[in-house]
Amino acid sequence: MDDIAAHAALIAARRPRDARLRRVGVSRAGTPLWLLSLGRGARQALVVAGPHANEPVGGATVLRLAERVLADPRLTEGADATWNLLLCLDPDGLRRNEGWLTGPYTLGRYFRHFFRPGFREQPEWLPDGAAAAALPETRALLRLQDELKPFFQCSLHGVDVGGGFVELTRDLPGLDRRMAYAAARLGIPRELGPYDTLYWPRLGPAVYRIPPPRPRDLAAAITEAAVESTWYHPHRHGTVTAVVEAPMWGVAAVQDGSPPADRDAVLHAVSDALRHDTRVLKRLLARVRPHLGGTPDAARLLAPVDDYLLVCPGLADAWDPDTADPGRPLPALTAGHLTALGIAGRRIAVRTAGLLHQLVTGAGRDPSGALPELDGLIDAGCAAYRDDSGARWIPVARQAEYQARVVLAAFELAGRHGARARSGEPDWGTQAAVPMHRE
Structure with missing residues (x-):
């Protein structure tokens, strides 16, 4: 700045x-x-x-x-x-x-x-x-x-x-x-x-x-x-x-305008992964939150965590062909769309894990033992971006x-x-x- x-x-x-x-x-x-x-x-x-x-x-x-x-x-x-x-x-x-x-x-x-x-x-x-x-x-x-x-x-x-x-x-x-x-x-x-x-x-x-x-x-x-x-x-x-x-x-794959090979299978996988990550992150937040008293700026870091966890279930349902709102059907999707949805679902999970990681490290101690699991979530998400999505x-x-x-x-x-x-x-x-x- x-x-x-x-x-x-x-x-x-x-x-x-x-x-x-x-x-x-x-x-x-x-x-x-x-x-x-x-x-x-x-x-x-x-x-x-x-x-x-x-x-x-x-x-x-x-x-x-x-x-x-x-x-x-x-x-x-x-x-x-x-x-x-x-x-x-x-x-x-x-x-x-x-x-x-x-x-x-x-x-x-x-x-x-x-x-x-x-x-x-x-x-x-x-x-x-x-x-x-x-x-x-x-x-x-x-x-x-x-x-x-x-x-x-x-x-x-x-x-x-x-x-x-x-x-x-x-x-x-x-x-x-x-x-x-x-x-x-x-x-x-x-x-x-x-x-x-x-x-x-x-x-x-x-x-x-x-x-x-x-x-x-x-x-x-x-x-x-x-x-x-x-x-x-x-x-x-x-x-x-x-x-x-x-x-x-x-x-590179976000600019692929071709029809996807199996749209519904990809959407199910993306939605299921987001639901799974949300359950894990909610459990970790419940373990971490009681130990944040006195942590600098805990409220400012918790606000986006709560926002992300609020929207995750709705996003997963909106993207899942089995639970999407019939009054708002998914548009025609390209392979690039599916790549972008996969990136977005992973982004929410890894960002949330990163914010929780800062909360724990900012507290100076980890009585809940959440840090190794948060590190694992971040590392896995980053590896998927590099190896699966080809992020450069x-x-x-x-x-x-x-x-x-x-x-x-x-x-x-x-x-x-x-x-x-x-x-x-x-x-x-x-x-x-x-x-x-x-x-």
Whole structure:
């Protein structure tokens, strides 16, 4: 976090006429929220890095974007645009991940030092609506959105294991082709069926339409991002929001668009594995919880554990052909979809085990004897990612370059989209969302 802020300050000092750095708020722990603004055009673009604490690539991406924007006047004067780069939305959470950010970059190190706050402490979400936003980070972002009224907003996310994809609040025709080109050049797999877009309209390969928000219960809100959020808050200003996901460990099989050999057998296996892991983790949590008195930040680590264990049974039932809701049948699934579902089920289990591992080690003792079993769960999950899924680390420079290229492509297309809207042409992105044919 300190490196990102220092680099941005250096950029502003080096180019004072073109770059300004200002504080737009503070985190719960008092860390400044810094905004780096580039150019002086009338049309505002807002890029938000670090909304999820365990997804740090956005920090590298915004610094890369800053250098790219300052080097190319077509992105500022030529586009009548000002770029506003929010360096990190959740700096407190990012600091909690610094145990693995220094490397070496292994799955085991990542999951043992993984942190992501509980759903209600993630600043992009508005579980009680914008007017009742409780987190200072959320309020700062809402103020910024209402101040800037951006024509384009981008939220930078990272996939720990899988592939890259984009989620949009309005369609940007052509983005899928630009994204495919960048991914091919940089060796980034595209995820053709992420589990969190399973029921969403598909706008193109690895590009999905975020449905408008609607009231949900907590379990649905945690697992489905189509809830009240800062993604949709500036929609009334005509903003196009793009959520750009870049993978840390890539899995080639997530881009397999072929029909699966035995869909139901795979779905049964994924669901059964998630149910089994959930039972094991609930048993381990029951053993660990009574011994956490006095453990630093136990409540903050337990919140995401409780969230994960809350949603696991519903996910397992939704993915199982024998228990899926007949009113919400599974869509046509490709081999890539099944790979992504397997990765997602394992991710929830290994993340939960990693958080419990931190709780036990933070307590300084293990009277319940849970640590060896937690280590076994983490090691087995990481081995499955490596050996079964073929997960391979993608260097940070490639992650950031891929994400920056997708952001720049979306920025250009959003500018065209806005020009069409001003000229009176139909805005197809605001039409009713309908499922599209899947390759």
